[in-house]
Amino acid sequence: MNKTIHPLDPIAFSFGPLHVHWYGIIIGSGLALALYLAIREGDRRGLPKETFSDLMLWAIPIAIISARIYYVIFQWSEYQNNLSEIPQIWHGGIAIHGALIGSVLTTYFFGRARNTSFWKIADIAAPSIILGQAIGRWGNFMNQEAHGREVSRAFLENLHLPNFIINQMYINGTYYHPTFLYESIWDFAGFLILLSLRRVNLLRGELFLSYVIWYSIGRFFVEGMRTDSLMLTQSLRMAQMISIVLIIVSIIVILVRRKNGKTEKRYLDLENL
Numbered sequence: 001m002n003k004t005i006h007p008l009d010p011i012a013f014s015f016g017p018l019h020v021h022w023y024g025i026i027i028g029s030g031l032a033l034a035l036y037l038a039i040r041e042g043d044r045r046g047l048p049k050e051t052f053s054d055l056m057l058w059a060i061p062i063a064i065i066s067a068r069i070y071y072v073i074f075q076w077s078e079y080q081n082n083l084s085e086i087p088q089i090w091h092g093g094i095a096i097h098g099a100l101i102g103s104v105l106t107t108y109f110f111g112r113a114r115n116t117s118f119w120k121i122a123d124i125a126a127p128s129i130i131l132g133q134a135i136g137r138w139g140n141f142m143n144q145e146a147h148g149r150e151v152s153r154a155f156l157e158n159l160h161l162p163n164f165i166i167n168q169m170y171i172n173g174t175y176y177h178p179t180f181l182y183e184s185i186w187d188f189a190g191f192l193i194l195l196s197l198r199r200v201n202l203l204r205g206e207l208f209l210s211y212v213i214w215y216s217i218g219r220f221f222v223e224g225m226r227t228d229s230l231m232l233t234q235s236l237r238m239a240q241m242i243s244i245v246l247i248i249v250s251i252i253v254i255l256v257r258r259k260n261g262k263t264e265k266r267y268l269d270l271e272n273l
Helices: 022-044 051-074 096-113 118-143 153-158 163-168 179-200 206-223 238-260
Strands: 011-015 018-021 174-176
Touching: 011 022, 018 022, 022 051, 022 118, 051 096, 051 118, 096 118, 096 238, 118 163, 118 179, 118 206, 153 163, 153 174, 179 206, 206 238
Parallel strands: none
Antiparallel strands: 011 018
C-alpha cells in the first residue's frame, strides 16, 4: 500500500490572483543562462555584443507562436470547433520542434538583415540552445507532464533516483517513466560534447548541425516512451519522424558542403561575416 505522496507545488508564489509557476521560472532561467553564454561566446568570436540580445527579442515571441501553431496543426480536431482556444497558450499545448523551426527561420532573416552569417550565429548558439533545453525539461517535471508509460516504484528506485523525483512521478495513483529526466541528461551531455567540438574548429555550420543530430537521436528514443506524443498517423509519432528527417538532412548537408567546398570558413575564424 502506497503512503500518501504529495506532488511538488507547481506554483512558486502568488500575488493575489496572479500565480507565478515554477515552469515559467525554470524556462526563463534556462533562456537567461543560454543568452548569457551565447553573448560571451559571440563576443569571443567577433560578433557585436548586442547580436544575441537583439535576436532574442524576435526569436522568443516567434518561437512561442510557431510552437503553438505546430501543436494546433497536429491537434486540429481539438481546435477546429473551438477556434477561440487557439491563442490561449496558457491552457497548454506547444511543441519544441515548432519552436525550433520558428527560431531557425528568425535567425536566418536576422542574419541577412545584419549581414552576418546564419551559420556563424547558429554555431555559437548551439551549445546554449541544448543547455536551455536540458534546463527547460525540469519545468515539465514540476508540471508532472512529458512523462512516459507506467512503471513501478521499484523500477524507479532501481534507477537510484532521489525520492523527490520518484514521488513527483507518482501521478493519479500511478508511477511513470521520468522521460523529462532522460532527455535532460541527454541534452546536458550534448552541451558538453558541443563545447568539446568547438575546440576541434569544425567548418562553419557543422557545430549547429552536430547539435541537430545529437538532439534528434535522443529525442527519437525518448519520444518512443512518452504518452503525450503528437501523432502523424495512428502508429507514427510526429517527433520521431521529424527527428529521422533532421538526422538524415543534417548528415547530407555536412557531406555535401565538405565535398563541394561550400565553405572554407571555420568556427574559430574571427571575421564577422
